[in-house]
Each structure stands twice: as structure tokens, then as C-alpha cells.
Amino acid sequence: MSTELSEGRHLDRLGEQATDGQTRLTDICSGTAGSRMASIAEYYAGKNVLITGATGFMGKVLVEKLLRSCPEVKALYLLVRPKAGQSMQQRVSDMMTCKLFDRVREDNPDFHQKIIPISSELMQPGLAISPEDVEKLTGCIDVVFHCAATIRFDEPLKHALQLNVIATQQLVSLAKQMHHLEAFIHISTAYANCNRKHIDEVIYPPPVEPKKLIESLEWMDDGIVRDITPRLIGDRPNTYTYTKALAEFVVQQEQDKLNIAIIRPSIVGASWQEPFPGWIDNFNGPSGVFIAAGKGILRTMRANNDAVADLIPVDMVINLTLAAGWYTAVHRPKSAVVYNCTTGGINPFHWGEIEHHVMSSFKRNPLEQAFRRPNANITSNYLINQYWILVSHKFPALIYDLFLRLSGQKPQMMRIFNRLHKAISLLEYFSSQDWEWNSENMNMLMSQLTPEDRKTFNFDVRQLNWPEYIENYCIGTKKYVLNEDMSDIPAARQHLRKLRNIRYTFNTLLVVFIWRVFIARSQMARNICQRRQHSSLAVSRT
Structure with a gap:
């Protein structure tokens, strides 16, 4: 398809769906295609x-990939805050000692010498x-990657804002003061516009003017804000997606002063290949x-088996992010470029398939000290889900907590299940429906890479082997989240x-118990009938 036809079709769509000034990647570049571009590294x-x-x-x-695949990068300035009694230097030092950085x-x-933490x-x-740090940053920074955000779905609106x-x-505002800035890359989410079913790579009009909302909420009591939040966010499911949509608009307002790209990943999961699967x-x-x-705690979840589970491996997101930074700096687009970083429209995988492969993986590679054998089921029916929550979650939790009480321990299983149900309820919106994401900009960016860069910064989701990825994902949770040894x-x-x-024994005893009760009741019924017959005969004889 020619660039002219693509441009015409795209501009028609923009006229209906997006704010002015948004154009496709091929339409906004500044005519440098004829010369050889530097590789990403x-x-x-x-x-x-x-x-x-x-x-x-x-x-x-992102830090690990930059250090490993772009070894000549001069310095990485990290905005870090003290947290949980740790200074920013301690937090960065702890981060650099984790297994993620083994290959680097x-x-x-001496890679840590390139890391410069900035208190923020x-x-x-x-x-x-x-x-002093503002002066340092404004005088030397070439590229900004804005990854910071709260990802809690139930964050209070003021805090999320x-x-x-x-x-x-x-x-x-700080970026506009940077003398040498060549690219500003903002990490958003594919669900910023989840109130739409078809989502193009454009920035849609915000649900409200961010400046007016901020000014309005400044004087409001937290209780009032909490009460009006459902009305404010409207048809979006939570404050996260709502505020990420507002943030996109904030970034877009500076597109005439900064070279901007916006990355919209869907559900970011474990790494596919790098630095290890x-x-x-x-x-x-x-x-x-x-x-x-895998622990046997979760037995039921409300989701649509046939809905696409739009997982995207974290290393693919980061590869796209670095490629977008390179492209934005080299081509200097006239307006912000959006990249929908998703898998559903290119290499779809469904929630029912995920359930099957997760269960199979954890049976082959079980987690230690499982509560029950892995055996979760997905259903889209609310009543069926509630039934299984009662039978498979709450009832066993009550029995287990009773056992803990009798043995002098603190009950905990019901509390664990309550937290699990809350977490799952926040995910139901995303696991029960489908979206269609346009990914033309992502595909176009891929076509601009050299063969070597396509290997080093691979974000081609067509290459994902989902069963293999889910297997590695499950093993990854065992090794890196739970710190369990594979030798065990x-x-x-x-x-x-x-x-x-234990389950077979319990089920057998239950069947025997029910059978005995049934037989006993049947015998009792026969005895009562016989007594009544004898009494009737005796009465008739008299």
C-alpha cells in the first residue's frame, strides 16, 4: 500500500476519533530516510x-537492557526516592545486586559506575x-524515559492524579529546560482508552481538562473526592486507566517543544528471552x-475463556521503548507518536488457553508446600463463580483456620482468600472482554530496524510461542518471586x-459417610413402616 493511500485513510480516521495534529509514523518523519542511520546501540x-x-x-x-546492549551509553541518571527506611543510594545498590543484572x-x-541516582x-x-541536580540534568540529558507511575487500580483519585x-x-516542564534533549519517551498503557473497543495509535481527547480537574480537587476533602470518583471516571474501570489517559494529553500538549513518543503496553508479564526467560x-x-x-489457593476465577489475554513480555516492551527512543531522536517527529504495544491483534492467546497451560506447568514444576493440588477453573458465569468461591475457597479456608486455632496458631487463610478475591475482582474487567488495537506504528518501526537491531531489540510478537512462554513464566514465579530451588x-x-x-481419602470417607447415612435412614424408614403395619394389623384384629 502506498504512503499516500495510508496517509489519506489515516487522516480520515483521525478526523473522527482523535485530536488534531496526530499522524502516523511514516507521515511525521523529517526526511532523513535517504541517509544511513546509526544503529540503536x-x-x-x-x-x-x-x-x-x-x-x-x-x-x-530498561536499565539492564541499556547497560547490556548499549554498553557505550555514557550515564544513566535515575530519579529515586528514599523508601522503607532505605536511602536512594541503598535502593539503587540493592537493585544492582539482584539476579537481573548477572549478565551485565x-x-x-564496573557497570554501576554509569548509574547516577538523583534524589526525587x-x-x-x-x-x-x-x-544543583536540576542544573546538572538540564545541562547533560539527551533522552528521557518516563516509566514512573502508580499501577494500583484502586488508588485514591487524588494520589493517582x-x-x-x-x-x-x-x-x-523539567524536560523543556534540557539543552540537549533529543527524545522524551512516556510509558502509558494500552488500557488508557479501554472505554473504546477499537483503539488507534492516536491520543484521544481527555475525559476532562487535566488542569481544571487538578484545580477542582485541590480544595476538596478526601472523603468528597472518594464519593465523586465513580462519576468522574465514568465508563473507565479505575483511577489508573483514567489518570493515564490524562497523562497522555499532558504530554501531547508539549509536542511542539519536545520530540515525543508514547508507549502503550497491555498486560506486562515476565520476560520472554532477556536477560533470561x-x-x-x-x-x-x-x-x-x-x-x-500454583499453590492450590485459587480454584475459580471469573473470566471469559474465549477473550484474548493480551499479555506482553516485559523485554519486548523495553526493546520497543529503546527503539522508539532512537527513532524519535533521529527523525524528530512533528507530533507525538503512539505505539500500541500489544499481542492480541497479531498473535492472540486466550484466557482459557492460559488456564490450561498454567495448570499443566505447575503440575510438572510444582511450587513448594502447596495448599492443594493446582486445579483452577475459569467461568464467565457470576453465579457459578460465586458457588465455587463458597465451596472451594471459603469453606476450606474456614476449616483450615479452625485447625490453626485448635493448634494454638493464628488463623490466616480466610484473610488470604479475602485479599485474593479483591485482587481478582480488579482484574475481571480486563479478563472478561476483548479490545482491538491498531499496531501500524509498531510494525512500521520494526521495518526501520537493521537486521542486527531486529535481533538485539526484538519486539516482534509474532515470534512468541505461547505455551513455551507460559511455562517459563510459571517457572520464573517459582525461581525469582518465591525464591524456590528447582532442585527441590x-x-x-x-x-x-x-x-x-489426602483428597482421595477424604472423598472416599465422605462417600462412605453419605452412603451410611443414607442406608441408616433407609433402614430407619423401613423399621417405621414395619411398626406402622404391625400397629395397623393389631388395631384391625381388635
């Missing part, structure tokens, strides 16, 4: 990069960056669900066999 050589959210899941992978450590034991606090004015919108405003470090999203199912798998399998035998 060559571009980042000698560059100073600023990263927010570097201690988070995606941020850590082998290649360059997203909840404070000016991000609480000192004047501060972290996802106001902090973004302040970072953009299955790396994951948290219980967020599907990871916690997988672990709960035989013992874990033996534990599952014990649980199976």
Missing part, C-alpha cells in the same frame, strides 16, 4: 539518559529535585494469579502426591 553511545521509575519492574529491565555484571563488573519525590513540587498526571507535568520480580497482575493457582521439584511433586492421596 550506536545512537545511545555517549548519551546521558534520565529514567524515572527505575526501581520498578519495567524500569529495572559478567560483561562489565514524585509527590512533591518540582519532584523535590535539588537546584499526583503520581500519574501532576508528576508527568513537572517532568515535562521468565524473569519476574513481583506479584502484580497475572503473576499473583499464577502463583495463587522432586520433593514438591511428592507433596502433591500426598495432597492427592
